[in-house]
Amino acid sequence: MNNILEWISQPWPWYVAGPLIALVMFSMLFFGKSFGLSANLRTMCSILGAGKSCEFFDFDWKTQTWNLVFALGLVLGGLISHLYLGYEPAANISETTITELQALGINNPGETLVPTEIFNWENLLSVQGFIFMVVGGFLVGFGTRYAGGCTSGHAISGLSDLQPASLVAVIGFFIGGLIMTYFILPYLLVM
Known part of the structure; x- marks a missing residue:
């Protein structure tokens, strides 16, 4: 069990992650869906009643429920990986990038995901x-x-x-x- 958790907690290689993304995309095409996270904002605004005052938000939001569930899965997946799979806050960036960012005033580039400065x-x-x-x-x-x-x-x-x-x-x-x-x-x- 520890070997499986150790494998899951590491970044997956391209030959695993790439085919998984392709499988998801082929299944979405097969079912006539299109992927895009920004569509969730439109859906949430429609749920909250924005369609009454703006035509853009006036659509059947129930057809996009699957996309909201997908976005929720992204949040939950990120939370699970952060809490249980060895979250590492450092960003893996090249030495050249580190040197260039330090020259621009970023003190510890790569130490965190975003520069705290x-x-x-x-x-x-x-x-x-x-x-x-x-x-x-x-x-x-x-x-x-x-x-x-x-x-x-x-x-x-x-x-x-x-x-x-x-x-x-x-x-x-x-x-x-x-x-x-x-x-x-x-x-x-x-x-």
């Missing part, structure tokens, strides 16, 4: 924290709605369903990420 409650009231958390959160939400889905919906579900719009969206995600990483982030970190 940026993501903390005190920083929220600063200009830098407001830009990272509030403006960044707004842009993620706006971009998700504008693109018709989130990264998981387009990159996993849309590409496996061979949707051209998803290919364009995923290319846009990568271009945006590269622009942010190399041209905008360095200026935000030295604010």
Whole structure:
């Protein structure tokens, strides 16, 4: 039993995780479902009655119950892995990235999943924290709605369903990420 728990608590190799993702996607395609976590926000707003004042939320949310259950499973799976399967808060990043982040003022990059110099409650009231958390959160939400889905919906579900719009969206995600990483982030970190 200990060997099984030890195996489960380690990151799964690509040749196990990849086919499992493919199996889930093929089964979703077979049953006529499309994957995307951002759709859950629309469903929750519809459940709470937003459809009475906004046409976008006026749909039969009961058809999306499976997606809410899937999102709940993600939360429970994360909780179980954190509590029982040896959660490690450090991020495994390269030495080059560590050196570059230290040059930008991040003291212990990789020690935690997110840099505490940026993501903390005190920083929220600063200009830098407001830009990272509030403006960044707004842009993620706006971009998700504008693109018709989130990264998981387009990159996993849309590409496996061979949707051209998803290919364009995923290319846009990568271009945006590269622009942010190399041209905008360095200026935000030295604010």
